[in-house]
Amino acid sequence: MEVALYSLPFLLKGAVVTLWVSAIVASCSLLLGVLLGTLACYAPAPIRWAITLYCDTVRGIPVPVLILTVYYAVPLLLGFPINNYADAILALTVFTTAQVTEIARGAIQSIHFGQIEAGKAIGLGFWPRVLYVVFPQAIRRFLPPWVNNLTDVVKGSALISLVGIVELMLQIKQVAGRIYVPMPVYIAGTIIYFLINYSLSSASRKLEGRFAHIRE
Amino acid sequence: MTYHINYNFVWLYFDKFYWGLLLSLELAAISILIGAVGGLMLALVYVDGPRWARRLVAAYVEFIRNQPLLLLVYFVFYGVPTVGGFKYGPTVSFIITLSIYSAAYLVEIFRAGLDAVPKGQIDAGKAIGLTPRQRLLHVRLPTMFRVTLPALGNQFVSLFKDTSFAYVIAVPELTYAASWLGANKFRIFEGLSVAAPMYLVVCTIMFAILRRLERRYAVRR
């Protein structure tokens, strides 16, 4: 109806913010997560314990609490206020990186030990084994769950509305608050989120199909 | 803001945190129970039912799983009463929301578990003359529970953490205690720094219990 149409420009503006925030968080957490996941498998014990501690802590705290804590802690630790967006993105990245680390670690560790032995048997050294035997196989185990994680990033981005970033969620709330009939606005919002996330999860399913020929 | 960190208010109002945690656990327990019952029924519909029913269940699951929980919380609390004429308080509203949300995630787990029951076992049940209901109760569900124990346990802990979202509609659970401290005494960081470890301790205990249960009951086919 007209209400939904009225709300659309605002919602779409919010969706754009949601998308670029998600993109930044996804890329940063991808780089950091793969790095930490690799370290979690191969680095010396203290580093591995630290990473495990980090992941377990994040897994034991609700997302809103984590986001809010990082958001309020950062200016306190730095001693000066920082940009709203940067703080929120940082908070989301802290959360998401832990998830990506777990995915990466799982992918690497799932490679059968026999593969590593076969690599040893032809004389490959440690790093060549990691590069040419483990990683190529691990990528295929990593990608489908990671693309799935992207939907969690988009859903997580809704939380930064709680610290005042005007992305899709906050737009929905604000527009709905202005109008006597909030439902169409909410419904429109759910449809937009659905479209974004559903395309991501479809891509994930397609990816899983693509790698089927590498069944062992 | 909070230039000088001051925990006095936290200890002063600690009962909010304590009762808040208890409420979080209650919210989780009720919603998970409803969600599990609903999710199991939907999973059975999906696995045993006609194609149109399967499509409906799939649509429901797909839709809910692609929404941020935050949006669903607002949707049920602010949106639905305006069209349905319903009236409910924030706590009931949140329980409804989390139940619907839980069911959508649990359906997937139950469905995968039911599919994992070896066809041979079901055939054996048929061969000794068990009715479909008996096969369900005595063959399929027992195996399903043992297979899905890890995933189920993890999902339960996750749903417990999701009770944190209730604070946005002023349900007085644990996160709300911290947020209340922030809104009324300007000490949100102190509040969060107490709430976070409380969640962490509870979740760690839950994971430990889960691991013990897994060791005893989980199946490794």
Next chain:
Amino acid sequence: MMAATDNSAAIVRIRGLGKAFGSNRVLNGVDLDVARGEVVTIIGPSGSGKTTLLRCVNALEIYDEGSITLDGVEVGYLEAAGRRRRRKERELSAIRAETGMVFQMFFLFPHLTAAENVMLGLRKVRGKDKASARAIAERWLTRVGLADKFDSYPAQLSGGQQQRVGIARAVAMEPKVLLLDEITSALDPELVGEVLGVVRQLADDGMTMIVVTHEMAFAREVSDLVVFMDGGRIIVEGRPDEVLEKPSHERLKTFLSRLDSNRKRAS
């Protein structure tokens, strides 16, 4: 037991080998010489240490006592100024490049084609360029009978074909000794023959091999030396017809008869 053969012809020398996993002593003093071009088959009940022995030769396991030398080079340890220390990973890689191993479970690299599986070692360890590596890979794959499968992925190959790729991958590196770890145990019976045929050919061409197997017929036909292990030691050692046809030792007799009756019961 045979006396140690002429030293200069032995490419693998095992002396007093001992290894324990925790409190479990798996190898209890093993002495063995493998001459150039010789095929040695090791048989024995499970838990006798035969696989562990094999895996010590290419340092997939490091032995605790004794020594293994490959063409004069000690495999597990380095003597430096009177101190004996375990070899580091890089030194082990260099040694492993001189041995080849074929595994019971194949362990082909699933993300690479047959040719690429064979080429990986050639390119990354031997430093060959892509074209020469490809040529060598194609030559060996043809020799094992897979000329039409260069660009197939392991998932597209039968068990016997996969194992033949595994053999090609190992021999393409021109190893000094080829180690075969029960390479037909995981194969369907009708596929065993094609794999053993390849191994027979390699033996005829003079490849030095140490084979752990349950295939007694194969052991009889191809081996120069058959070794029976039990409880981490070599109990009997001798020519195939002596060891397998006219077993003298009690434990060996029991082992062989059990194998025989299992085979009869299964067929």
